[in-house]
Amino acid sequence: MISFEKIAKVWNVYGDFYWEGLGNTLWVAALAVVLGSVLGLLVASGRMLTIKPHENVVSKVIKSVLKFICTAYVEVLRATPLLVQVMVIYFGCTSIGLKLSDGTATRMLWGLVAVGLNSGAYLSEVIRSGIGAVPGGQMEAARCVGMNYRQAMVNVILPQAIRNILPALCNEFVTIIKETSVLSMVGIAEIMFQANAVSAASYIFVEPYIIAALMYFTVVFPLSKLVAAFERRMSRSVTR
Amino acid sequence: MSLANNEVLIQVKGLEKHFKHVQVLKGIDIDIHKGEVVAVIGPSGSGKSTFLRCLNLLEQPTGGHIIFEGSDLMDRKTNINALRQKMGMVFQSFNLFANMTVLKNMTVGPMKVKGMKQADAEKLALDLLGRVGLADRGDAYPIQLSGGQQQRVAIARALAMQPDVMLFDEPTSALDPEMVHEVLDVIKQLAKEHMTMVVVTHEMGFAREVADRVVFIDQGVIQEDNNPKDFFEHPQNPRLKEFLSKVL
Numbered sequence: 001m002i003s004f005e006k007i008a009k010v011w012n013v014y015g016d017f018y019w020e021g022l023g024n025t026l027w028v029a030a031l032a033v034v035l036g037s038v039l040g041l042l043v044a045s046g047r048m049l050t051i052k053p054h055e056n057v058v059s060k061v062i063k064s065v066l067k068f069i070c071t072a073y074v075e076v077l078r079a080t081p082l083l084v085q086v087m088v089i090y091f092g093c094t095s096i097g098l099k100l101s102d103g104t105a106t107r108m109l110w111g112l113v114a115v116g117l118n119s120g121a122y123l124s125e126v127i128r129s130g131i132g133a134v135p136g137g138q139m140e141a142a143r144c145v146g147m148n149y150r151q152a153m154v155n156v157i158l159p160q161a162i163r164n165i166l167p168a169l170c171n172e173f174v175t176i177i178k179e180t181s182v183l184s185m186v187g188i189a190e191i192m193f194q195a196n197a198v199s200a201a202s203y204i205f206v207e208p209y210i211i212a213a214l215m216y217f218t219v220v221f222p223l224s225k226l227v228a229a230f231e232r233r234m235s236r237s238v239t240r
Numbered sequence: 241m242s243l244a245n246n247e248v249l250i251q252v253k254g255l256e257k258h259f260k261h262v263q264v265l266k267g268i269d270i271d272i273h274k275g276e277v278v279a280v281i282g283p284s285g286s287g288k289s290t291f292l293r294c295l296n297l298l299e300q301p302t303g304g305h306i307i308f309e310g311s312d313l314m315d316r317k318t319n320i321n322a323l324r325q326k327m328g329m330v331f332q333s334f335n336l337f338a339n340m341t342v343l344k345n346m347t348v349g350p351m352k353v354k355g356m357k358q359a360d361a362e363k364l365a366l367d368l369l370g371r372v373g374l375a376d377r378g379d380a381y382p383i384q385l386s387g388g389q390q391q392r393v394a395i396a397r398a399l400a401m402q403p404d405v406m407l408f409d410e411p412t413s414a415l416d417p418e419m420v421h422e423v424l425d426v427i428k429q430l431a432k433e434h435m436t437m438v439v440v441t442h443e444m445g446f447a448r449e450v451a452d453r454v455v456f457i458d459q460g461v462i463q464e465d466n467n468p469k470d471f472f473e474h475p476q477n478p479r480l481k482e483f484l485s486k487v488l
Contacts, residue, residue: 137331141329141331143324144296144298144327144329145324145398145401146353146354147321151352155337160338
């Protein structure tokens with residue numbers, strides 16, 4: 001039986017655990033999105049490489065290989081569960097000796113890398129479709145005033161693509177906040193890990209998780225509404 | 241009636257364009273002289289837009305030569321970005337930069353590409369905006385303008401690069417009927433100033449009134465190339481006769 005009394009009791013005794021968990025959840029999520037954005041940008045650029053018919057063989061081969069690697073990365077990470085990725089990366093890396101002196105730091109590092117890699121795969125698609133959504137005529141018009149590809153991207157395409165990308169990027173952050181819960185499996189002290197610890201210490205099995213749920217909800221719900229409002233504002237300013 | 245002198249500005253020789261297995265252009269030969277207004281007409285799918293887009297390599301031709309001001313555009317050593325600055329392009333769908341004001345649309349090219357100073361670029365832009373009748377809309381964004389206004393800005397934007405030739409790809413086809421004349425008036429004014437122009441159009445009246453030469457493209461080749469009077473009154477090519485009987 002779930003009781004409010006028990007929830008209150010658990011919160012009073014273990015509140016600080018949860019606050020610490022929330023702090024870890026938020027900064028891991030934020031760092032993962034930053035890492036994912038950088039990766040996503042690189043991978044999106046890689047996938048958007050164009051191979052022209054008159055290029056020399058070496059650059060054709062290099063570009064094809066880069067494109068293949070980027071595409072494979074995105075497809076593999078999007079078609080496997082995050083939990084599996086976290087396990088493979090954490091145990092894979094530590095088993096071949098890629099460890100820091102401090103165990104907590106090692107867990108943080110590989111946990112963060114795993115979530116960042118996962119996020120990078122999704123964000124590369126967000127960036128690619130954000131750029132793809134800018135009408136083709138914009139690039140043509142830019143080239144027709146004599147801009148080279150880079151100038152056209154910087155002055156015309158990317159400023160418009162940002163409007164498509166930013167809201168989706170914020171959404172990714174909101175999603176990642178929830179998904180970091182899988183990091184409890186490798187011992188990172190985020191909200192879910194703390195809830196497990198509280199449950200084990202108190203022999204109370206439901207209420208600690210209800211508190212975790214409330215904590216996620218209190219953060220994610222307002223944030224997602226904020227992002228939705230931001231998204232509406234962004235789209236209103238460019239369409240009639 | 242031609243005001244054109246004899247200097248050839250663009251020489252097109254045996255221009256071909258394949259899309260996959262479809263051959264859209266099957267060998268186009270034409271000389272466009274300095275100061276000349278050439279109207280290009282033809283049924284949809286005839287390749288007339290593709291022909292125009294090949295002139296500044298928006299489409300990469302698959303054969304032939306385009307010699308513009310002494311440089312062969314098909315030669316890979318040719319700096320296409322430098323040559324495009326001298327070829328203004330106006331699109332059916334305007335393609336104003338959506339993230340910039342009207343004034344910025346017109347100054348970004350001169351400033352970023354030609355290294356013009358901002359003050360000079362803005363002075364030039366305002367002067368051109370005045371000439372297309374939009375002197376007071378410099379601070380507007382493209383979405384705040386009507387189609388006709390957007391197209392006039394697009395023309396002014398192309399002119400801001402001070403091109404040697406202007407290419408128009410069906411400039412009035414996306415406009416509401418009552419806005420067509422305001423755009424055509426701007427193009428007519430340019431013709432009076434002896435701007436070299438190639439205009440792909442469906443406006444037969446405009447072609448007849450303004451062009452020095454009218455070219456009929458069908459099935460990927462130029463079927464007829466004549467002065468407007470003979471073109472419309474005494475068409476020779478049977479396909480042109482049939483086409484004119486449908487559209488006039």
